[in-house]
Amino acid sequence: MMVIFRITRRMLDDVKRALRCPHPVALERIGFIYVRPGTISQGHLLLATGYQSVRDNHYVEAKAGHSACAIINRYAITEAMQRSLNTGEGVFHVHMHDFGVCCAFSTVDLQSLNGLMPSFYNVNQKVLHGALLITHKGIIGKYWTPDKKSHNLTLISVIGYPCSYHKATTDDL
Amino acid sequence: MVDFPTEQIEELEKHYEGVRCVDEGGLTYFYIPVLILPDGCEPKVVEAMLCPVQRDGYTSRLFLSEIVKTPFPRNWNANGVRIMERQWYAFSFNDVKGMTLLQMLAAHLRGMKENR
Amino acid sequence: MTSERYSRQSFLGEDSDQIISARTIGVVGVGGGGLHIVQQLSHVGFKNFVLYDPDNMDLSNLNRNVGATEKDVKQKTKKIEIARRIITSLHSDSVIRAFDKRWQKSPEPLRECDIVFGCVDKYQDRHELEVSMRRYLIPYIDIGLTVVHQPPRPPLMSGHVFLSMPGKQCMWCLGVLSVGKLADETQNYGDTGPRPQVVWSNGILASTAVGIAVDLVMGWTRNSPNVVYMLFEGNLGVLRPHPRLVEIDLKNPCVHHQLINAGDPKL
Numbered sequence: 425m426m427v428i429f430r431i432t433r434r435m436l437d438d439v440k441r442a443l444r445c446p447h448p449v450a451l452e453r454i455g456f457i458y459v460r461p462g463t464i465s466q467g468h469l470l471l472a473t474g475y476q477s478v479r480d481n482h483y484v485e486a487k488a489g490h491s492a493c494a495i496i497n498r499y500a501i502t503e504a505m506q507r508s509l510n511t512g513e514g515v516f517h518v519h520m521h522d523f524g525v526c527c528a529f530s531t532v533d534l535q536s537l538n539g540l541m542p543s544f545y546n547v548n549q550k551v552l553h554g555a556l557l558i559t560h561k562g563i564i565g566k567y568w569t570p571d572k573k574s575h576n577l578t579l580i581s582v583i584g585y586p587c588s589y590h591k592a593t594t595d596d597l
Numbered sequence: 598m599v600d601f602p603t604e605q606i607e608e609l610e611k612h613y614e615g616v617r618c619v620d621e622g623g624l625t626y627f628y629i630p631v632l633i634l635p636d637g638c639e640p641k642v643v644e645a646m647l648c649p650v651q652r653d654g655y656t657s658r659l660f661l662s663e664i665v666k667t668p669f670p671r672n673w674n675a676n677g678v679r680i681m682e683r684q685w686y687a688f689s690f691n692d693v694k695g696m697t698l699l700q701m702l703a704a705h706l707r708g709m710k711e712n713r
Numbered sequence: 714m715t716s717e718r719y720s721r722q723s724f725l726g727e728d729s730d731q732i733i734s735a736r737t738i739g740v741v742g743v744g745g746g747g748l749h750i751v752q753q754l755s756h757v758g759f760k761n762f763v764l765y766d767p768d769n770m771d772l773s774n775l776n777r778n779v780g781a782t783e784k785d786v787k788q789k790t791k792k793i794e795i796a797r798r799i800i801t802s803l804h805s806d807s808v809i810r811a812f813d814k815r816w817q818k819s820p821e822p823l824r825e826c827d828i829v830f831g832c833v834d835k836y837q838d839r840h841e842l843e844v845s846m847r848r849y850l851i852p853y854i855d856i857g858l859t860v861v862h863q864p865p866r867p868p869l870m871s872g873h874v875f876l877s878m879p880g881k882q883c884m885w886c887l888g889v890l891s892v893g894k895l896a897d898e899t900q901n902y903g904d905t906g907p908r909p910q911v912v913w914s915n916g917i918l919a920s921t922a923v924g925i926a927v928d929l930v931m932g933w934t935r936n937s938p939n940v941v942y943m944l945f946e947g948n949l950g951v952l953r954p955h956p957r958l959v960e961i962d963l964k965n966p967c968v969h970h971q972l973i974n975a976g977d978p979k980l
Contacts, residue, residue: 623885684817
């Protein structure tokens with residue numbers, strides 16, 4: 425199924441700026457991009473309409489030896505779910521791997537997202553929910569269906585001058 | 598986008614269930630899901646978009662979800678205007694201004710049945 | 714690596730032919746301006762098109778519809794078929810969805826496009842296209858040409874190319890569209906009769922529009938303008954940035970189209 429994701433460059437720049445801010449306990453920051461659907465002839469079109477950073481006090485300090493770079497608490501998730509319920513927007517978890525050569529969702533990322541993102545269908549089944557990963561090479565993304573299966577976004581378009589287009593990758597771990 | 602006094606919006610909502618204010622392309626509209634038209638019109642019930650601000654040279658316009666048969670002929674010069682990703686229709690009827698939203702809507706409805 | 718076919722445009726950037734050929738372009742109106750655009754885009758390497766035009770060829774179109782022939786006039790060939798012929802003659806593997814109707818009757822394919830060109834006659838049509846493209850976050854490039862009779866002076870030819878970029882100022886912000894223009898059109902004021910159109914002016918506007926699209930896709934100029942609004946002064950043969958660009962603060966956000974309204978409207 426074709427799933428196109430569009431975000432303006434201005435919003436993406438705001439997202440990147442927010443994700444780059446250091447956090448006292450988390451190694452990475454996390455946010456949620458909200459999307460509205462657009463009807464197309466076949467497949468889905470998702471249009472980014474807003475962004476919200478996870479609040480500083482909604483991160484959990486990881487125990488020593490834990491492999492996650494950031495852990496968010498239930499208040500962060502509830503807040504995102506509440507917005508989705510109130511506005512009908514879909515929710516895309518977003519974080520950044522702005523380092524090294526890691527341009528894919530990590531195993532830890534996917535384990536966590538596989539559990540988290542399908543739960544958004546409990547509050548809003550009318551639009552897709554998923555996750556984006558911003559890397560130094562570009563952006564990749566996935567969406568989950570209510571049956572808890574994940575799929576790659578077909579195309580992520582960043583709308584600005586110039587535009588940039590990011591196709592699905594199969595490089596995920 | 599224009600802000601309308603809350604009491605005018607509430608008055609409109611009181612008479613028409615499900616009224617919603619929407620903005621598009623710099624203009625404000627009030628969507629009326631169920632609008633009962635005056636006697637002699639067919640169909641009797643349509644959806645409507647009231648544009649209470651100047652548009653296309655009209656001080657206000659009432660768009661309907663379809664062209665309606667009226668008691669007397671009308672010039673349907675808005676024939677498939679796109680608003681909120683749907684097509685809407687309106688006949689030429691001008692100088693409805695300086696009224697509350699409900700009065701404006703009533704004036705447009707009167708315009709449907711008058712012999713002009 | 715650029716193939717032999719596109720070796721002369723390798724300056725556009727690495728993998729430019731792959732990036733360009735992967736894009737889907739919408740063209741609303743494949744008459745005088747639109748056929749030029751389709752032809753040039755195809756030469757550059759764009760292969761995926763969504764086209765709309767309800768009209769057939771007639772004799773008065775032959776002065777400017779590139780790619781059209783006398784046989785097309787005799788056969789009343791649909792304009793979308795002329796566009797298709799142009800594209801497929803350059804790309805046997807093209808993917809074309811062509812609709813011989815107004816785009817409003819079948820809007821979904823247009824929303825899948827990466828860039829949309831509007832080559833329409835009326836201000837109302839421009840407005841509707843811009844609203845929809847803003848809603849679906851699609852860069853929209855509008856071209857238009859007018860020739861105004863003003864006896865005893867010579868006719869005045871002018872045109873524009875406008876890039877309406879989601880998030881940036883729109884045709885309303887810059888005066889391409891205005892309450893007065895739409896009002897005049899509704900009341901049918903101004904010049905009546907068939908709109909004057911000539912091939913060379915259409916070609917200038919179309920070429921400019923194609924250049925903007927290529928830069929949008931490839932970023933080869935490394936420019937990042939807030940607004941692209943070009944004025945064509947046909948009598949002087951001059952194309953330049955519109956004077957309004959210096960009159961308006963281009964950093965102001967667009968108040969006519971808001972991001973929160975993106976997506977299918979909810980009524």
